[in-house]
Amino acid sequence: MKVILTGSTGFVGREVLEQCLKNPSVTTIVALSRRDIACPDPKLKVVILDNFLEYPDSIVREFDGAEACIWCLGKARVPDNDAARKICLEYTMAAAKKMSDVGATASSGQRQKFRFVYLSGGAAERDQTKPLWFMQDYRRIRGEVENQLLAHAEASGDAFEVCIMRPGLVLAKERNLVDMVKGLGPSVRVDKLAGAMIAKALDGGGSQIVENGEIES
Known part of the structure; x- marks a missing residue:
């Protein structure tokens, strides 16, 4: 499967990238990034994108x-609400x-459903x-963001699936x-989260x- 990945230089995205490179079911990774990623693996295609709105x-x-995108782009600490809205909502x-417009084409010529796996957070409030x-x-x-993604998936019918x-x-x-202290509350290790996101994409x-x-x- 060919997968698009964002946030590949961040904490979670970096782990997703490493696991995708090792996963035989992932044949190509298109990493959308503002800067190059030093990785010689032939499975990885780095695409420099200066503006995530265009x-x-x-x-x-x-x-x-x-056939899928794993979206790990986003920041917990941003200077103001306008920046947070731009990065979290408008970019996504x-x-x-x-991506729902592009989709993927199977060998039969029939359009397949595109999967969009979005990294949100347990504290997000719909x-x-x-x-x-x-x-x-x-x-x-x-x-x-969650509300708009779900609404977009519903409006797209069979063209777009969101997780x-x-x-x-x-x-x-x-x-x-x-982490022993942080782990007292709801938590998950980054490798387990990355694996779950890849499984959903696949x-x-x-x-x-x-x-x-x-x-x-």
Whole structure:
């Protein structure tokens, strides 16, 4: 399978990339990135994208034959709500709409459903009117991304499938003292989260929203 990946230089995305490179079911990885990625593996195609709101034809051509995207682009710490909205919501939806238009073509000539696996978070709040005690604006923005992705998938019919991963705290693969404290709450190790996201990209189906307990199980 040909997979598109974003956020491949980040904590989770880097682990997803490493596992994709080792997975024989993933034949090609198209990594959308603002900078080059030093990796000689022939499975990896790095595509430099300066603006994640615009996809010129030269970029779209790289999507040809792709069947899934694993979206790990996003930041927990951003300077203001406008920046958070741009990175989390506008970037994600611009890509989702473009990728659902492109889709993939099977050998039979029939269009296949494109899978979009989105890394959200357990604190995201889809109810935009619910009172929140901490990180109110950011949590609502992440919840709005989920709402718009699900609405886009429903409107796209058989062309687009979305899966939203909602981990708690994401811990390093190696155990350490800091993670022992973080692990007291809902959490998952980064390698397990990456593996779950790749499995969703490869096989699809199941729940549209995958909570931390299901990822951890």
